[in-house]
Amino acid sequence: MKQLLYIAPVIIDFEKLNGVSKKILNQYKVFSKSYNVTLLSYGPDCLYYLNNDFFETIPLNQANRRLKMYSFINEKLSVNNYNFIYSRYHLCDLLFVNTLRILGRKAIKMVVEIPTYPYKKELLKSHNGFVRYFMDSSSNFLLRFFVGRIVTYSQDDKIYGIKAINTMNGIIYENVIPVQKKQFSSKEIHLISVSMTVICHGYDRLIEGINSYYKLGGDVxxxxxxxxxxEEIKKYKDLVLKYGIEKHVLFYGFKTSDDLDVLYEKADIAINSLAIHRIGLQTESTIKSKEYAAKGLPMVSSYTVDAFSSQDNSKYVYQISADETPVNINELIEFYKKMYENADHNITEEIRLASEKRCDMSVTLNGIIEYFNTAV
Known part of the structure; x- marks a missing residue:
């Protein structure tokens, strides 16, 4: 079986797996059906080194996590022969380029995945981000000498002069239990969002909308x-307290497994990102939208959800404007009615089936595997 080295500079906390960590482990699982995969990633205070049943933790010994990873690759892994290298992008610098150069001596093909592109506007919001962007932009032109393809969730044909493989974030559908068929209620609607909150999620737009709805006499x-x-939770809590709508916005912190499934069972509609315009994006491929779709939930989003075709978007997504206006709760209620009132079919099952054929991870990774398997 051919050898694949997967470099994922992401902290994986097995006690508290978030969406990105699950994605890395799921990619490892799907890639392992085709290759003998070695995964190198971060633990909370160490490096993780996985290969089949072999699992090793590598202590940092007070070293910088990223420098420790480069050092381990250059000293320990560069002596191995790999057919393919797959690396998740964590911005570029000369150390990263040198690591790719060293690994390139032993590998036939090398692919780099850029999770969010473009990322300039988001980075330049802080002084530290400016420094990181300067280092990245000063060295990423060198990637073309070592990298065969860039994996992107954008529509770009090339990035840094390198041909792109266009795909979307995926999940393993068999790992997700769909919610039970929903019953229509004219008096109560349950919404849910599940994510580590950042500014582009824009859940404040929903909180503002809920406040406006009740100020104008809303009775649902x-x-x-x-x-x-x-990072956004404190802001959201402050808004809820300011408006006195504590009974309408409930905070749960991090939840997973059975505890999360219980909350999903309550939900009628899921909330995707509502403010990616804040970081200069017009499209995005979120992991959470795939989880919502696998659960069988319709969504609110400020952009087209790639889990669905354009036709299915018009059915299962209430798309709001990409600006700072509050979510219109009256329109959301009408969307809810369209989904569930007088429904003689199972919307949950429809949504899951419509999305599975597009974003099960066996589908989303197919273009990458095809590239690896194509003769040089």
């Missing part, structure tokens, strides 16, 4: 289950 009980932690 809207309950928003906000699951997750992250």
């Amino acid at each position: 009980n809207i309950i928003y289950h906000l699951v997750g932690e992250g």
Whole structure:
């Protein structure tokens, strides 16, 4: 079986797996059906080195996590023969380029995945980000000498002069239990979002919309289950307290497994990102939208959801404007009615089946595997 080295500079906490960590482990699992895969990633305070049943933790010994990874690759892994290298992008610098150069001596093909592109606007929001962007932009032109393809969730044909493989984030559908068929209620609607919160998620737009709805005399009980932690949570909690809508917005922190499934069972509609325009994006391929679709939930989003075809987007997604206006709860209620009122079919099953054929991970990784398997 051919050898694949997967370099994933992402912290994987097995006690508290988030969406990105699950994605890395799922990619490892799917790639392992075709190749003998070695995965190198970060632990909370170490490096993780996985290959089949072999699992090793490599202590950092007070070293910088990223420098430790480069050092381990250059000193320990560069002596091995790999047919293919797959690396998740964590910005470029000369150390990264040199690591690819060293590995390139032993590998036939090398692919780099850029999870979010473009990323300039998001990086330049901080001084540290400016420094990182300068280092990246000063060296990423060198990638073309070692990298055969860039994997992107954007529509770009080339990035840094390298041909792109266009795909989307995927999940393993058999790992996700769909919710039970929903019953229509004219009095109560349950919403859910599940993610580590960052500015582009824009859940404040929904909170503002809920506040406006009740200020104008709204009488449907809207309950928003906000699951997750992250940098935006304090802002969201402050807004909820300011508006006095604590009974309509419930915070749960991080949840997983059975606890999360219980919350999903309550939900009628899922909330995708509502503000990617804040970081200069017009499209995005979120992991959470795939999980929502696999659960069988319709969505609210500020952009077209790639889990669905354009035709299915018009059926299963309430797409709001890509700006700062609050979510219109009256329109959301009408969307809910369209989904569930007088439905003589199972919307949950429809949504899951419509999305599975597009974004099960066996489908989303197919273009990468085809590239690896094509003769040089």
